[in-house]
Amino acid sequence: MKIPPVKGTRDFYPPDMARRNWIIDGWKKVSLRNGFEEYDGPIFEYLSMYQIKSGQEIVEQLFSLQDRGGRDLAIRPEITPTLARMINQQINALPRPIKWFSVPRLCRAEKPQKGRLREFFQWNLDIVGDGSGQADAEVIFTTLDYLRAVGLTSRDIRAKISSRKLLAAVLANIGIPADKLDPLYAVLDKKPKLPPETFQAMLAEQVPDADQARKILEFMSLNSVERIAELTQADEAVLNAVADLKTVFDVLKWMGVEEYCVFDPGIVRGLAYYTGVVFEIHDIAGELRAICGGGRYDNLLRDFGGPWIPATGMGMGDAVLEILLQEKGLLEAQVPKRQIEHFVVLADPSLLRELYRITAQIRSSGHSANFSYKAGGLSKQLKEAAGQNAQKCVILGQEYAEKKQLVVKDMGTGEQALVDAEQFLASLSS
Amino acid sequence: MKIPPVKGTRDFYPPDMARRNWIIDGWKKVSLRNGFEEYDGPIFEYLSMYQIKSGQEIVEQLFSLQDRGGRDLAIRPEITPTLARMINQQINALPRPIKWFSVPRLCRAEKPQKGRLREFFQWNLDIVGDGSGQADAEVIFTTLDYLRAVGLTSRDIRAKISSRKLLAAVLANIGIPADKLDPLYAVLDKKPKLPPETFQAMLAEQVPDADQARKILEFMSLNSVERIAELTQADEAVLNAVADLKTVFDVLKWMGVEEYCVFDPGIVRGLAYYTGVVFEIHDIAGELRAICGGGRYDNLLRDFGGPWIPATGMGMGDAVLEILLQEKGLLEAQVPKRQIEHFVVLADPSLLRELYRITAQIRSSGHSANFSYKAGGLSKQLKEAAGQNAQKCVILGQEYAEKKQLVVKDMGTGEQALVDAEQFLASLSS
Numbered sequence: 001m002k003i004p005p006v007k008g009t010r011d012f013y014p015p016d017m018a019r020r021n022w023i024i025d026g027w028k029k030v031s032l033r034n035g036f037e038e039y040d041g042p043i044f045e046y047l048s049m050y051q052i053k054s055g056q057e058i059v060e061q062l063f064s065l066q067d068r069g070g071r072d073l074a075i076r077p078e079i080t081p082t083l084a085r086m087i088n089q090q091i092n093a094l095p096r097p098i099k100w101f102s103v104p105r106l107c108r109a110e111k112p113q114k115g116r117l118r119e120f121f122q123w124n125l126d127i128v129g130d131g132s133g134q135a136d137a138e139v140i141f142t143t144l145d146y147l148r149a150v151g152l153t154s155r156d157i158r159a160k161i162s163s164r165k166l167l168a169a170v171l172a173n174i175g176i177p178a179d180k181l182d183p184l185y186a187v188l189d190k191k192p193k194l195p196p197e198t199f200q201a202m203l204a205e206q207v208p209d210a211d212q213a214r215k216i217l218e219f220m221s222l223n224s225v226e227r228i229a230e231l232t233q234a235d236e237a238v239l240n241a242v243a244d245l246k247t248v249f250d251v252l253k254w255m256g257v258e259e260y261c262v263f264d265p266g267i268v269r270g271l272a273y274y275t276g277v278v279f280e281i282h283d284i285a286g287e288l289r290a291i292c293g294g295g296r297y298d299n300l301l302r303d304f305g306g307p308w309i310p311a312t313g314m315g316m317g318d319a320v321l322e323i324l325l326q327e328k329g330l331l332e333a334q335v336p337k338r339q340i341e342h343f344v345v346l347a348d349p350s351l352l353r354e355l356y357r358i359t360a361q362i363r364s365s366g367h368s369a370n371f372s373y374k375a376g377g378l379s380k381q382l383k384e385a386a387g388q389n390a391q392k393c394v395i396l397g398q399e400y401a402e403k404k405q406l407v408v409k410d411m412g413t414g415e416q417a418l419v420d421a422e423q424f425l426a427s428l429s430s
Numbered sequence: 431m432k433i434p435p436v437k438g439t440r441d442f443y444p445p446d447m448a449r450r451n452w453i454i455d456g457w458k459k460v461s462l463r464n465g466f467e468e469y470d471g472p473i474f475e476y477l478s479m480y481q482i483k484s485g486q487e488i489v490e491q492l493f494s495l496q497d498r499g500g501r502d503l504a505i506r507p508e509i510t511p512t513l514a515r516m517i518n519q520q521i522n523a524l525p526r527p528i529k530w531f532s533v534p535r536l537c538r539a540e541k542p543q544k545g546r547l548r549e550f551f552q553w554n555l556d557i558v559g560d561g562s563g564q565a566d567a568e569v570i571f572t573t574l575d576y577l578r579a580v581g582l583t584s585r586d587i588r589a590k591i592s593s594r595k596l597l598a599a600v601l602a603n604i605g606i607p608a609d610k611l612d613p614l615y616a617v618l619d620k621k622p623k624l625p626p627e628t629f630q631a632m633l634a635e636q637v638p639d640a641d642q643a644r645k646i647l648e649f650m651s652l653n654s655v656e657r658i659a660e661l662t663q664a665d666e667a668v669l670n671a672v673a674d675l676k677t678v679f680d681v682l683k684w685m686g687v688e689e690y691c692v693f694d695p696g697i698v699r700g701l702a703y704y705t706g707v708v709f710e711i712h713d714i715a716g717e718l719r720a721i722c723g724g725g726r727y728d729n730l731l732r733d734f735g736g737p738w739i740p741a742t743g744m745g746m747g748d749a750v751l752e753i754l755l756q757e758k759g760l761l762e763a764q765v766p767k768r769q770i771e772h773f774v775v776l777a778d779p780s781l782l783r784e785l786y787r788i789t790a791q792i793r794s795s796g797h798s799a800n801f802s803y804k805a806g807g808l809s810k811q812l813k814e815a816a817g818q819n820a821q822k823c824v825i826l827g828q829e830y831a832e833k834k835q836l837v838v839k840d841m842g843t844g845e846q847a848l849v850d851a852e853q854f855l856a857s858l859s860s
Contacts, residue, residue, distance in 0.1 A: 002518070002734070003475070003478060003482075005472060006475060009471075009473075009474070010472065011471050011472070011512075011516050012470040012471065013516065014468060017467075017468045017470055032798055033793045033796065033797060033799070034793050034798070035800035035818075037768060038444060038447045039442055039443055039444055039447050040442040041435070041439075041442065042436060042440065042549055043549060044439070044537070045433070045436060063474075063497070065505075068539050071436075073493075075474075075495070085433060085435065086441050088432070095817055105535070109498050119472055132803060135803065141790060149794075251786055254783045255786050255787065255790035256787065256790050256791070256794075257790075304433070305433075338467060353684045356685050357686065359685070360575075360684075360685035360687075363463045363575055364575055364579070366463065368463040369465065370465035373560045373565065
């Protein structure tokens with residue numbers, strides 16, 4: 001009976017696991033050094049939790065199930081609803097701002113394709129309790145801090161930043177009624193993925209007035225925050241949103257990542273809950289999906305039954321990132337290879353008990369050790385050691401039988417040294 | 431709209447996450463030093479995979495779901511079937527013995543109770559490709575290596591070891607037909623959990639012959655491998671199984687963990703796929719469920735469509751372990767507290783840009799740093815730093831404005847030092 005894995009999922013054999021661990025360890029290290037604390041929630045939640053605010057695309061991609069009491073559950077497709085639930089539960093006990101990160105495993109029932117899997121890992125950063133551009137900038141800086149740490153430069157990636165608040169203010173200024181905004185966002189979000197004519201046709205459907213449509217297109221093609229004011233003639237709501245956005249760009253500049261950041265009004269984001277600054281980081285070649293995306297979602301905690309508390313965050317999946325790092329040659333060079341510190345070799349079969357004793361002592365002193373299960377000759381054991389990328393072979397032979405001495409062979413240089421067994425073990429413990 | 435978490439799942443707030451990380455990091459570290467390599471599989475598999483060999487109890491507790499094509503899937507309740515599938519897929523490329531570990535998140539739809547949750551983490555160790563007692567002993571040693579490393583001693587825990595092969599041989603010797611074994615195992619497995627009379631009544635149902643039942647009870651109460659031979663009068667199959675078991679005890683003795691290990695024929699294990707040595711580790715007080723359990727499952731890979739390859743393994747959940755460590759006072763003392771290395775304090779508001787620059791540089795040099803979002807006074811910022819358990823405060827004030835010097839305050843001792851800002855930053859990078 002042979003059963004295949006489910007399509008769109010991954011098996012992590014040890015070399016794949018080493019890559020996954022290297023990526024996730026990097027996410028964790030950079031989160032911690034930027035002052036974020038780690039949290040996590042359950043792999044499934046009540047289905048209704050994702051129906052509140054996640055947006056239609058995510059609801060359609062839920063893996064839903066029932067518990068034995070017939071309650072509807074779903075495997076988490078994102079962790080932000082869990083974050084909102086958890087923070088609301090302890091809202092009075094948590095000092096603010098809450099700077100939290102997580103690396104959840106998420107599942108979405110989408111069609112598997114390049115950079116999109118049914119099961120993936122996603123780095124999440126969130127700052128809850130601060131409404132200023134400082135918090136948005138910290139999220140973007142931390143994200144860039146990671147991407148720089150793994151070797152990506154401003155020649156490789158660009159953080160494209162805009163603001164839902166700005167977009168709303170500009171659209172209001174142009175004369176679009178508030179109740180038309182949500183469907184319009186969905187169209188604007190698709191601009192970078194569509195041929196210009198297709199996009200303009202879709203836009204005309206939402207905005208029949210040609211003058212309004214032209215102004216929207218004009219706004220969408222701006223590449224500097226400064227030029228917005230000209231377009232909207234000093235509308236106060238617009239100026240307000242521009243000021244917020246300028247704070248974000250200023251802090252990012254002072255933090256030293258200005259060259260990575262650009263204003264791009266084409267960034268709208270699909271999720272329904274964004275309210276302010278939004279951003280995506282893309283490969284400059286533009287061949288991949290967004291590496292990550294995020295933004296401000298000031299109403300989400302209130303929508304989940306809590307008080308109104310401003311919040312901003314980011315999510316980065318592992319699939320697109322891994323493709324990019326692979327393409328740039330940054331993966332193989334940096335992911336650590338498997339290594340065993342000591343391979344204990346039995347050159348005299350009568351010393352088998354000592355092999356077990358010494359191996360166990362090396363391990364319990366905190367160092368890695370292996371030995372061969374096959375009662376093979378010396379050269380076979382050395383070959384097995386090399387196959388496991390052992391740094392040193394610790395050989396138990398005549399010298400041990402006679403004088404309790406071990407031959408320690410450096411597998412890199414080939415050099416051998418004779419050492420007293422107990423001294424060797426004692427040196428490992430210290 | 432307030433939605434609760436699903437019963438039997440856990441929210442990991444940062445202090446809970448610190449405990450979980452400490453446990454899992456310990457599992458990983460000990461696995462690696464014992465020569466195991468990490469792997470993982472998907473969170474769900476085809477439902478049928480768990481119907482092959484997991485046993486009735488697990489099948490009843492599956493969280494099942496369907497993908498959009500209507501295929502039946504299940505969230506993994508254990509990872510051994512995934513391991514078997516993965517190894518079979520690459521059986522010719524993997525050097526043996528295969529020593530693998532994993533720390534999967536697992537879900538079982540059981541009634542939540544002390545030490546049993548619907549979602550938990552389980553440390554898995556497996557050695558595939560070696561049929562000798564050495565491999566069983568390595569699995570048990572590695573498990574004990576972890577439990578000793580976190581501070582449990584032979585006064586706290588006991589590894590109870592037996593053998594399915596031995597049990598089968600003894601039962602055959604007593605005259606139980608082979609087709610009666612599976613239901614009988616299920617009864618024998620319950621012995622430690624039942625009052626003697628209840629157990630004897632259940633046994634009598636399976637084994638109506640009083641003499642046979644008496645012999646089974648006699649075997650089940652043995653506490654030394656040596657006495658088995660007397661009971662069964664040198665039956666060859668029994669002697670064979672005893673020899674295997676003796677190898678395991680011998681290797682464990684040479685590895686230095688003899689005092690933790692005891693022969694206990696009451697260990698049968700619930701899972702359907704065990705074929706040889708089986709073991710469980712229990713708290714000596716006997717107040718908790720088994721901390722872990724495992725054994726040899728030589729037929730599983732063949733049952734999953736691969737070749738016949740011997741295998742042995744172990745699984746340890748986090749829930750019982752955490753309760754035991756908590757009770758023994760080993761948790762709070764060892765789980766690291768949150769700490770921030772540097773809290774950058776703004777004593778002169780005109781230096782805000784420098785606050786951002788210095789914070790960003792500390793972080794990118796690999797050290798953790800935070801700052802206050804609130805434009806509060808010096809004492810408020812120091813209080814916020816203390817709340818985050820900052821080791822040092824880096825104060826930007828008059829000294830910086832005049833001479834580019836930082837006041838570095840050690841939050842433990844209260845001592846302050848004046849240092850050149852660029853030298854300070856350079857020292858962090860080196």
